[in-house]
Amino acid sequence: MPRLPEPPGRLNQPALFLDLDGVLAPLAPTPDAVVPDARRTAVLRRLAERLQGRVAIISGRTIAEIDRIAESAAASASGVHGLERRRADGSVDRAEPDPAVRAAVAAFHGFARTRPGLIVEDKTVSAGLHFRQAQGEADAVAALAERLAGETGLTLQPGNLVVELKTPGTDKGTALTAFMAEAPFKGSTPVMLGDDLTDEHGFEAAQALGGFGILVGPPRGTAARYGLPDVDAVLAWLDSVEETA
Incomplete structure (x- = not known):
């Protein structure tokens, strides 16, 4: 399939929702092999400050793992495909596990x-x-x-x-939608970055709320509007957003 066009570097009041593995961090042979990275952490912290907190990591990992890898650079985070969600004020919702x-x-x-x-x-x-x-x-x-x-x-x-x-009931799209109903995300334009099938729900939710998705990695059938080739390109694009926001 043809590669999607690169996303614009200048956005109007964006809210960024970022998958972790394959988007902010390269894929590794095992989950534990993904470790903190100084460049990633610095980009996330600058971006969160510039966008007044409108940055959330939405991952299949737990929130504890998100914080380990991203060094707690994102106050808002959703783990396990929406089954855990931490708001910007630090309060956390966790679903009861299905037996x-x-x-x-x-x-x-x-x-x-x-x-x-x-x-x-x-x-x-x-x-x-x-x-x-x-x-x-x-x-x-x-x-x-x-x-x-x-x-x-x-x-x-x-x-x-x-x-x-x-446990049934949530996905990355429901997490994004919940964040968008709250401060500091409410009223902004959602942008979801993801690389695999679990992120399609997030792409669809972002589009339904007036934003768009960005597929990271090889081209494939997707609800995303734009594409970036790899993690390095994601970090470079996030830098451009931070500079122009």
Whole structure:
């Protein structure tokens, strides 16, 4: 598919919603291998100050992991696809975990026990199975996740070389929409940056509220209006927004 046009560097009262892995930080072999970066942290802090707090990180990771990697540079954050959400004032909403998540975690551990390279991630409100280091298992992982979703009623959320079974009810789009109803985001233009399928809900929500999405990475079918090739291009673009806001 043709690459999407680059987004404009000058925006009118934007509110920025940023995915973490693949957008602010390069993808890594394991979730723990993603670490803080001085340039990223500095860009986020300058941008948050310039936009009067209208910056939020919206990720599949927990808020604790977002803060570890971004060094708490974003006061507003949403974790686990909207199941955790911290407002600009520091108050936090967390969904009650579906009891079936425990069964999904156990099933993922049992499946991964004899398949080297698979990594199980327990986020309490969701269960993730990463196959970045075992890509030959992709079909088996997908089949397992689909079966478990049907048996448990959990929401199946495919991602970039990961599948996740999560407590139903939220996604990145519901998180963005909730932020936009509150200060300091209310009345601004939402811009969502993301790289994989989990971000499509955010792109759609931003567009519905008068903004747009920016797809990071290779071209594909998407609701995003613009595109950027990689993390370095994202940080450079964020710098341009900060300078012209």
